[in-house]
Amino acid sequence: MAFPLILLALLVFSHCCYSQRSPSPGYYPSSRVPTSPFDRDFRTQWGFQHQRREHDIITLWLDKSSGSGFKSVRPYTSGYFGASIKLQSGYTAGVDTSFFLSNHQEHPGDHDEVDIEFLGTTPGKPYSLQTNVFVRGSGDRNIIGREMKFNLWFDPTQDFHHYAILWNSNHIVFYVDDVPIRTYDRKSEAIFPTRPMWVYGSIWDASDWATENGRIKADYRYQPFVAQYRNFKLAGCTADGSNSCRPPSAAPRGNRGLSQQQMGAMAWAQRNFLVYNYCHDPKRDHTQTPEC
Numbered sequence: 001m002a003f004p005l006i007l008l009a010l011l012v013f014s015h016c017c018y019s020q021r022s023p024s025p026g027y028y029p030s031s032r033v034p035t036s037p038f039d040r041d042f043r044t045q046w047g048f049q050h051q052r053r054e055h056d057i058i059t060l061w062l063d064k065s066s067g068s069g070f071k072s073v074r075p076y077t078s079g080y081f082g083a084s085i086k087l088q089s090g091y092t093a094g095v096d097t098s099f100f101l102s103n104h105q106e107h108p109g110d111h112d113e114v115d116i117e118f119l120g121t122t123p124g125k126p127y128s129l130q131t132n133v134f135v136r137g138s139g140d141r142n143i144i145g146r147e148m149k150f151n152l153w154f155d156p157t158q159d160f161h162h163y164a165i166l167w168n169s170n171h172i173v174f175y176v177d178d179v180p181i182r183t184y185d186r187k188s189e190a191i192f193p194t195r196p197m198w199v200y201g202s203i204w205d206a207s208d209w210a211t212e213n214g215r216i217k218a219d220y221r222y223q224p225f226v227a228q229y230r231n232f233k234l235a236g237c238t239a240d241g242s243n244s245c246r247p248p249s250a251a252p253r254g255n256r257g258l259s260q261q262q263m264g265a266m267a268w269a270q271r272n273f274l275v276y277n278y279c280h281d282p283k284r285d286h287t288q289t290p291e292c
Contacts, residue, residue, distance in 0.1 A: 020153045023268050026261035027252045028178040030162050033080050033235040038070075041234055045071040045200070050224075056231070060203045061224040062095060069202030072234065075103070078247035079236010081199050082164030082175070085118070086228040087127060089157035092120030094207035094218030097227040099163060101197040110137040112193035114172055116163050118156065119149075119210045120218070120225070126151045128275065129163075131174045131182050135193050144288045148182050149276035150269065160230060166250045167193070167236075173250045173258070180250070180258055180266045181273075187291050196239035203227045 038058055044051055047068025052059045060068040083099050097118040104111035115132040129150045138144035154161065164175040172184040172193075186192040203225065207217040218225070237245035251258045258266065278284055279292035286292050 018153065018155050020272065022153055022177065022179045023265045024261070025179050025265040026259060029080055029166065029175065029248060029250065030082055030164060030178055030233060033082070033233040033248060036232045036234040038232060040073075041232065042070045042072055042199075042201075045069045045202075058201075058229045059226060060097075060201070060229070061226045062203045062205060062218075063223040063225070064220045067202060067204040069200060069204070072199035075106075075196035075198050075239040076101075076167075076234075076236045077196050077239055077241075078168045078245075080164060080166045080233060080248040081236070082162055082231075082233040083201065083229050084160040084162045084231035085156070086158075086160045087118055087156045088226045091122055091219060091222040092127075092225055093122050093211040093216040094205060095120035095203065095225045096206035096210050097203045099165075099201050099229075100199075101165060101167065101193075102200055103195055103197045105198075107137075107195070109140045111140060112136060112195055112197060113139055114165055114167060114193060114197070116165060116174065118227075119206075121211060122216060127156055129156075129176070129181075133172065133184050133193070135191050145278060146184070146289060146291075147276060147278050148274065150176075150181055150273045151275055152176065153269075153273060160228070162231065162233075164233065166248065167197075168247045168250070169194075171250065171257070176269070179269055180262050181269045183258065183266070185291075191289075191291055199234060201229055 047066045050061050050066050050068035087097060098115060100113060100115040102111060102113040113134040117130045119128040119130055121127050129152060131148050133146040162177050166173040170186055173180050174182040205218050208214045236247045251262055253259060
């Protein structure tokens with residue numbers, strides 16, 4: 001009886017929760033950035049035996065022995081960074097599939113980080129897409145996360161979808177298929193990342209926190225856990241580049257903020273799919289997050 005019940009749960013979930021289509025944001029930054037060849041712009045960082053390239057698809061997998069990750073060749077001071085990602089279906093609890101910016105190797109114990117993370121789940125329940133920002137060590141010691149979590153309006157295991165971070169001197173914007181889902185504005189330098197960061201992707205075991213706050217762990221009877229990446233987009237200002245470099249814009253009107261149509265699309269995403277906002281968590285000490 002277990003298999004039919006799991007299948008029924010998946011069918012019911014798919015029918016009820018993946019029936020909405022996103023509104024048009026009116027501006028598509030991913031279409032303005034050429035694809036970046038993986039071999040030119042990235043290097044495998046760890047888990048060499050758990051990474052494979054087939055044509056334009058980079059496959060990473062996690063099993064009991066290791067996960068895997070890659071890192072951009074160059075650090076950036078701003079830019080648009082995206083990848084199309086396809087996740088694994090079925091039991092993936094405890095697994096973290098990520099695409100993020102960081103300088104943790106350059107500044108250990110005092111690093112900056114901007115995250116897109118897919119938190120694994122159990123059959124019949126959706127993945128959580130977690131966005132997060134760490135600034136000058138807030139992810140190293142007394143951890144001060146700025147998490148916002150979303151469900152998605154599509155099944156991320158059925159096809160590739162494009163996820164991106166735009167980071168410039170004014171704000172950070174997180175995108176899903178060019179729909180902005182979150183902005184993080186520069187209200188002060190103390191709470192905004194300004195130092196160069198590299199682009200990373202990885203799959204790893206985050207059982208201690210990823211699924212239901214760590215209650216459900218990775219179960220290696222279901223290994224390997226697989227993530228696929230392609231269509232990488234890197235366009236920005238490198239740390240060793242020209243001072244006259246101008247990063248891509250988040251909106252058609254430049255760096256003055258999102259357009260009204262983009263704001264409407266983001267409001268739709270947050271109204272329907274936002275499931276956690278650190279600013280609204282009564283258990284948090286908001287003296288540590290003054291932007292709230």
